[in-house]
Amino acid sequence: MTEQTAPSKFEQQRREKLDKIRQFDLDPYGDRIDGVQPAATVKAAFVDDAEGQTARCAGRIVLHRDIGKLIFITLRDSSGTIQLGLSKKILEGQWDFIKLVELGDIVVADGQLGKTKTGEITIWVESITLLSKALLPPPEKFHGLSDVDMRYRMRYVDLWANPEVMARFQQRSAMTASIRRFLCEKGFLEVETPMMQTIAGGAAARPFITHHNTLDIDLFLRIAPELFLKRLLVGGMEKVFEINRNFRNEGLSTRHNPEFTMMELYQAYADYNVMMDLTEELVCHLIERHCASQTLSFGELSIDYSRPWRRARYADLLKEYGQCDMDDMASVRKRAQELGINDVNKDDAVVVNEVFEATVEAHLINPTFVIDYPAAICPLTRQSKKDPRFAERFELFVGAMELANAYTELNDPVVQEANFRRQLRGQRDDETMAKMDEDFITALKYGMPPAGGLGVGIDRLIMLLTDATSIRDVILFPLLKPLSAKQEQET
RNA sequence: GGGUGAGUAGCUCAGUCGGUAGAGCAACGGCCUUUUAAGCCGUAGGUCUUGGGUUCGAGUCCCAACUCACUCACCA
Numbered sequence: 001m002t003e004q005t006a007p008s009k010f011e012q013q014r015r016e017k018l019d020k021i022r023q024f025d026l027d028p029y030g031d032r033i034d035g036v037q038p039a040a041t042v043k044a045a046f047v048d049d050a051e052g053q054t055a056r057c058a059g060r061i062v063l064h065r066d067i068g069k070l071i072f073i074t075l076r077d078s079s080g081t082i083q084l085g086l087s088k089k090i091l092e093g094q095w096d097f098i099k100l101v102e103l104g105d106i107v108v109a110d111g112q113l114g115k116t117k118t119g120e121i122t123i124w125v126e127s128i129t130l131l132s133k134a135l136l137p138p139p140e141k142f143h144g145l146s147d148v149d150m151r152y153r154m155r156y157v158d159l160w161a162n163p164e165v166m167a168r169f170q171q172r173s174a175m176t177a178s179i180r181r182f183l184c185e186k187g188f189l190e191v192e193t194p195m196m197q198t199i200a201g202g203a204a205a206r207p208f209i210t211h212h213n214t215l216d217i218d219l220f221l222r223i224a225p226e227l228f229l230k231r232l233l234v235g236g237m238e239k240v241f242e243i244n245r246n247f248r249n250e251g252l253s254t255r256h257n258p259e260f261t262m263m264e265l266y267q268a269y270a271d272y273n274v275m276m277d278l279t280e281e282l283v284c285h286l287i288e289r290h291c292a293s294q295t296l297s298f299g300e301l302s303i304d305y306s307r308p309w310r311r312a313r314y315a316d317l318l319k320e321y322g323q324c325d326m327d328d329m330a331s332v333r334k335r336a337q338e339l340g341i342n343d344v345n346k347d348d349a350v351v352v353n354e355v356f357e358a359t360v361e362a363h364l365i366n367p368t369f370v371i372d373y374p375a376a377i378c379p380l381t382r383q384s385k386k387d388p389r390f391a392e393r394f395e396l397f398v399g400a401m402e403l404a405n406a407y408t409e410l411n412d413p414v415v416q417e418a419n420f421r422r423q424l425r426g427q428r429d430d431e432t433m434a435k436m437d438e439d440f441i442t443a444l445k446y447g448m449p450p451a452g453g454l455g456v457g458i459d460r461l462i463m464l465l466t467d468a469t470s471i472r473d474v475i476l477f478p479l480l481k482p483l484s485a486k487q488e489q490e491t
Numbered sequence: 492g493g494g495u496g497a498g499u500a501g502c503u504c505a506g507u508c509g510g511u512a513g514a515g516c517a518a519c520g521g522c523c524u525u526u527u528a529a530g531c532c533g534u535a536g537g538u539c540u541u542g543g544g545u546u547c548g549a550g551u552c553c554c555a556a557c558u559c560a561c562u563c564a565c566c567a
Contacts, residue, residue: 009536010501010518063528070524087524103517116525140502140516142528149559204567250566377567405567
C-alpha cells in the first residue's frame with residue numbers, strides 16, 4: 001500500500017502503455033472539457049430511432065469488452081453508466097491508440113446515439129480523448145472492493161467501484177440540504193460557532209486538546225456547540241441552528257466516530273414539547289422526500305416511522321423493561337446488581353440511568369421519545385415545575401440508537417451555576433477537564449428567553465434513512481489507525 | 492482492554508484426514524464488428540500476515556505477535 005516499494009508489475013505495464021500513448025503525440029492527462037452531459041441524462045433524453053442525436057460523456061472505464069474490430073466500453077460517471085461503442089471502421093486512424101485504452105482510464109467520448117441489437121443505449125463514438133491514464137488497475141469488476149478496511153482507506157476507489165457507496169453519499173448530501181431548507185423555511189438562522197474553545201462545555205465527554213502558538217494557550221476542539229448557541233439566544237437570535245462537527249475523545253464503534261456531525265437548534269419561547277413536534281416533523285419530512293416508504297429497514301430491523309411517534313416517560317419505561325421503580329431505589333440497586341452493574345459509591349441517579357441503558361434502550365426500535373429524565377443527570381435542563389425531580393428533557397431513540405436529545409433550556413443563571421458546581425465536584429479527574437464557564441453564566445445573567453433546544457446526530461440519522469448499520473458507511477473518511485503506525489508497531 | 496471470527500495471486504474467493512498451491516476476474520500473447528461480469532485458445536503471476544513450535548512432512552495442528560471485522564466494556 002505504501003508507494004516506497006517499486007511499482008508493481010501492473011503499474012509497470014501501464015507506464016509502458018502511457019509511454020506508447022505519448023509516442024502517438026497524445027497527452028495522457030487531458031484538459032478541460034466543456035459540454036459534458038451526465039450519462040443518466042443522456043439515456044433519459046434518448047428518443048428511440050430518431051436520427052442525429054449526439055452526446056458527449058466523460059467518466060471512468062469500468063467495463064471493457066474487446067471484440068476485435070469492435071470495442072464496447074461501460075463508462076461510469078457520478079450519475080450512472082453509459083455504453084460506448086467503438087468501431088474500427090469509424091475510428092480507423094485512432095485504432096492503435098484506442099487499443100491501449102483500458103479499465104480504470106478516464107476518457108471523454110463524442111458520438112451518435114443509438115441502440116445495439118440487445119437494446120442498450122450506446123454512444124457510437126466518433127472521437128475519444130484520454131483525460132487521465134490510470135496507472136493502477138481497478139479492483140475486481142464484479143465484486144468490487146469488499147475488504148472493509150481497504151474501502152475506508154481507499155474511498156476514492158470505493159466510490160466508483162461500489163456504486164451504492166456513491167449513491168449513499170449523494171443521499172446524505174441531499175438530506176442535509178433538505179434539513180437546511182426545512183429549518184430556513186421555518187425562520188431559523190444558520191450560524192457557525194467556535195470549533196476551538198478555551199472551555200469545552202455543553203456535554204460530558206473527553207475533549208481533544210490542541211495548542212495555539214502565538215497566544216500560547218491550549219484549546220479544546222468542541223464537544224458541543226450548545227453554550228455558544230445559547231449565548232446567541234441571549235443576543236436576540238430567536239431561532240438558530242448549526243450543522244457542524246463535534247469532536248469527542250472517546251472510543252470508536254459502529255455508532256461512534258471521534259468527529260461526527262451534529263445539528264443543534266434553539267428556539268426562543270418554545271419548550272421540549274415544541275422540540276418533539278419539530279423533530280417528528282423534520283424526520284418525517286426527510287423520509288417523505290427521500291425515502292421510498294414510511295417503513296424502512298435498518299440491518300435486521302424494520303422501523304415504522306409513521307406518525308405519531310410513541311412518547312413514553314422515562315420512569316414508566318424503566319418499570320416496563322427494567323422491572324424496577326425509580327421511587328424505590330432499593331429495587332433499582334437490586335436490579336443493577338443482577339445486571340452486573342457496579343453501583344458502589346454511585347449516586348442514585350447514575351445507577352438508575354445505568355439500569356435504564358442496560359434494560360430499556362435495546363427495546364426502542366420504532367421512534368420513541370423518552371421524556372422526563374431524572375433532573376440530576378440533566379445539568380443544562382430546566383426542571384419540571386410540576387415535579388422538580390424530573391427535567392423537561394427527551395431523548396429520541398430509533399433502532400435502539402440515541403438519535404436526538406432535547407430539552408427546555410435552563411435559563412436561571414443561579415440554578416445553572418449551582419448545577420455546574422455540583423457537576424464539577426462529581427467528576428473524576430481522569431475523565432474530563434471541565435471548567436466552570438463563567439462567561440456563559442454572565443450571559444444568562446443578562447437574561448436568556450425561555451427556549452427549547454434540540455440536538456440531532458446527523459450521521460446516525462443518515463444511517464437510519466439509508467440503511468447503513470455502521471457510522472463509517474456514512475462518513476466519507478472515518479478515522480482509521482494510520483498504516484504507518486501499524487508498520488512502526490511491527491518493527 | 493475482554494470475547495468471537497478472519498488474514499492464501501493485483502481483486503474476489505476455494506483449499507477435504509497434515510502429504511509438493513487452485514479457480515474466476517484483472518494482466519500478457521493470439522482469434523473475433525452488436526457485447527452486457529462478452530466468449531474461445533495459450534502464458535505468466537505465491538515468503539499462504541509475521542515469528543516460534545509439533546511432525547519424516549504444516550496453508551492446514553499448537554503458541555505468540557500484528558492487522559481487520561463483529562461484539563462487550565468505555566461513551567449525555
